[in-house]
Amino acid sequence: MSTGLADNVRKLRRAAGLSQEGLAEAADLSLSTVRKAEQGGHVSMGSLAAFARALGVPTSALFASEAPKSVVGKEDEANRRHLAALRQALMPPVGLSVPLSEPGEAEEPAAVRRRVQDGHALYQADHYDSVARRLPGLLRDSEVAVAALEGEEREHALVARAHALLLAGKYLTQVRQYDMAYFALAEAIRLARETGRTQLAATGVVGLGWLLLRQDRFDESEQLAAQTAEEVEPRMSEATADQLAVWGELWLRVAAAARRNGREDVAEHARRMAGTAGGALEREHTAFPSHWSAFGPVTAEAKAVEDLALAGDARGVLRKAGEGPLSTKAEKNAGRLSPNNWGRHRLDVARAHVLLGSHQDAMDELVNLRQTGGVWLTHQPMAGRVMSDILKTRKRTLTKEMRSMANHLGITD
Template sequence: MSTGLADNVRKYRRTAGLSQEGLAEASDLSLSTVRKVEQGGHVSMETLHALARALNVSTSALFATEAPKSVLSTQDEANRRYLVELRRALMPPIALSAPLSEPVEAGELSSIRQGVQDGHALYQADRYGAVAKRLPSLLRTSEAAASALDGEEGQHAVIARAHALLLTGKYLTQVRQYDMAYYALAEAIRLARETGQTQLAATGVVGLCWLLLRQDRFDESEQLAAQTAVEIEPRMSEATPAQLAVWGELWLRVAAAARRNNRPDVANHSRRMAAAAGGALAREHADFPSHWSAFGPVTAEAKAVEDLALVGDARGILRRADEGPLSAKAVKNFGRLSANNWGRHRLDIARAHVLLGSHQDAMDELTNLRDTADVWLTHQPMARRVMTDILKTRKRTLTEDMRSMAAHLGVAG
């Protein structure tokens, strides 16, 4: 963790008149953890959130801007090689006159639309490698079509291009290639706005807020989502399900950013707005491409449970998972979570089991996710944190399944 962050924590602690022991007690953390932070050690976002609550400041107030540490990551090096074709297609070199990239024949609009739909289905099926292979061609042919066609057909080509960019940004955010993802999403939003596709542009904003949240840019994520939600607020009696879904997702983004930034009042209000959108839908809604992910009362409830995970309320997580829209018996009435949201919810449950010392229950959750969403799981820091905590706190000898899972997630035993 940066020395600037350590200095900020120390400054706010002293301003509050607290000793390190006092801050540890107020934040419900160990004294060794507080000392680790103030010595520049690495800690989780949950720990920083707990410190911000105890110090009565926003979480982002603890962050600092300074030069990054020199770290050689073999995984980052590998990702640069794996995604070289996608990078070339998304961000080709720009010259003063003629482009440096090879000319590409414009794709048929029907083929581009089908390509986006197929790519989205592969993404939802956790087949990230297949998505990465399809995107370069999709980006090149959609760009060529948008450049070659004019009139009404040209406008449809630009809209198809925006869809291709949105899929690209969503995929790159999932695999944590944030700079490339930002470029794709920003361009998708721009093209959607220029062609009057407000719903598509708002969908892009949902994705961009997710990216900002993953970068710990809480203030910007909250402000962008809230502003967009106000701009597209639907009339409940006339709104389509897709309009309600995107509006509800924006409020989920506001709530997630505000909760992580120690703004509980804003988070609670936003959760109520998302719940209102989910209630208006009555059950989970998914209708690609008018709406890019499932949303409804179950999603709204699952994201509210994430708040409990953030403050370490393990018993609250397990209780809420067995009642209301998230309970097994509610599926018939409310529908199911999307695969990704279901996986994230089960990781919250796994974390709750670890906090309560139920290591085998936590392992059961991880094993089930490995069976159903193998690749997705390897991209989840929460899964690695759960596994790390199991390794640290389990007093008995590790089982073979535990050692296998640790190796799968790249966690040192």
Template sequence: MSTGLADNVRKLRRTAGLSQEALADEAALSLSTVRKAEQGGHVSMESLAALARALGVSTSALFATEAPQSVLSPQDEANRRNMAELRRALMPAVGLSAPLSEPGEAGELSGIRQGVQDGHALYQADRYTSVARKLPGLLRSSEAAVTALEGEEQQHAMIARAHALLLTGKYLTQVRQYDAAYFALVEAIRLARETGQTQLAATGVVGLCWLLLRQDRFDEAEQLGAQTATEIEPRMSEASPARLAVWGELWLRVSAAAVRNNRLDVAQEARRMARTAGGAMDGEHLDFPSHWGAFGPVTAEAKAVEDLALVGDARGVLRRADDGPLSGKAVRNYGKLSPNNWGRHRLDVAHAHIALGSHQDGMDELMQLRRTSGEWLTHQPMARRVMADVLKTRKRTLTKDMRSMAAHLGVAG
């Protein structure tokens, strides 16, 4: 954690007239966590949000601008090398005359669209290496098509390129290459707006809000999501499922940002709007490319449970995890969560079990996720935090599964 953030926590605690012990009690955290926060140690976002609630400020108020640490981890170095080709295709070097990039061949628009659809299917299947290999060719061929075509055909090429950029931004956000993801998403939104594709542009905003959340830019994510949702608010009696889905997802992004930022009243209203969107649909909706994610009454409930996890209500998570819209009967009627949303939901369940001392139940959730979504799991900081909590709080000898999972997630014992 940064020294500026640590200074802010200490200053706000003193302004509130609290001792470290009193702040720990108010935030329902251990004294060691408060001390770590004020000494510049690593503290989870959930703990920072709890400190902010106890201090009566937004989580964003704790953050400070400082120079980033200059030392990269071995994983960062490997990612930098592995992403070189994709970066060249997405962000070529630019001089005084023309970009210094490999000229691409203008692909057939039908081929570009099919390539994006295939790439999205690979992404949904957690085959991230395959997605990374496909993207450079899609970016080059779509850019060449925009340059080569004119008139209405050029407009169609711009829309196809916007789809390729959206896939790129979604993938790069998932693998935490945030600056490149921002470039791709903003360019996709620009092209969609220029060609009058409001639904596609709003889908890009959903992705951009997710990126802002990943960067702890909660104020911007909340404001952008709410503003866009207001601009595209549908007439319920005539709205298509795709339009309702994008509108509902925007409100989910608002809720996620607000709850992380200790703005629980805003989060509650945003969840209500998301439930309204879900309730207007017959079930879970996933109809790529009209809508890039999955949304419906089950997703809206799963994200409400995620908000409970973020405020530390472990019992509330377990009480609602398999009930109501998330019950087996409801899922059969309305449809399943997307694989990513299901995985995130079960991580919240695992975390709740561990927080209440049920290590084996938590490990059962992790092992099931490893069997179904092993690569996706390695990209989830929540999974590493859950495993780290097991290693820290387990009093008996670790089981074989625990040791294997720690190795899979790269968590040191």
């Protein structure tokens, strides 16, 4: 945690007239967590949200602007080199006249969109290396098509490029390359708006809301998603499944941001609105490319369980994870979560098991996730936190399975 954030916790605690012990009691956290926070140590987002609730401020009020810590090292250098081709295709040099490279032959917009669909299928299957290799050519070819075509064909090319940029933004957010992701998503939204594709632009906003959430920009994520949800709200009697799905996802973004920011009333309202959209759909809906992820009653319920996880209600998480839309019995009628949402939900379950001291149950969840999405798992900080807690709290000798998982997640102590 940053020293600025630590200073803010201390300053707000004193302004509230609380001792460290008093803040610990009000936030229902340990005294050691309060001390760790005020000494600049790392504490979870859940703990920060608990501090904010106890202090009567939004979580964002704890954050501070300061110079970032140096991250120069082998990993940073490797990431820079691995993404060099993608960075060049996404953000080429801009001068006063002609581009530095000569354009190639324009590809049909329909062919570009088929390549986007293939890339999205690879992304959903966690083949991130394959996605990274395909994106540079896809972005360059989509740009060439826009420059070379005219009239109606050019408009189709603009839409195809927006899809390519959405794929780039989604991938880059997943692998935590946030500045590049923002550039891709913002440009995708601009092109979708320019061509009058409101549904596509709203899909881009769903992605941008996720990016802002990952950057702890809770106020902006909530406001952007709420405003867009109001602008695209469909008439329930006439709404298509695609419209309901995107509208519901926007409300999920509002709820997630508000919940992390300590705005419980806003989060509750947003969850109800998402539940309304999910109920209208009756089952999970996926229709790429008109809708880029799955949404329905199961997704809405899984995200409500995430609220319980953020509040530290481990028993509530385990209870809800096995009933209603999330039960095995309901799968036939309501459908299944998308792979990413399923993985995130099961990480909440794993975390709940750790909090209740059921280490083997937590390990079983991690092992299952590794088997179905091993690469995805390495990009999830929650997985690392769960494994670290197992290592810290387990009193007996670690099993071979635990050592293997720690190595897979890059945890050395």
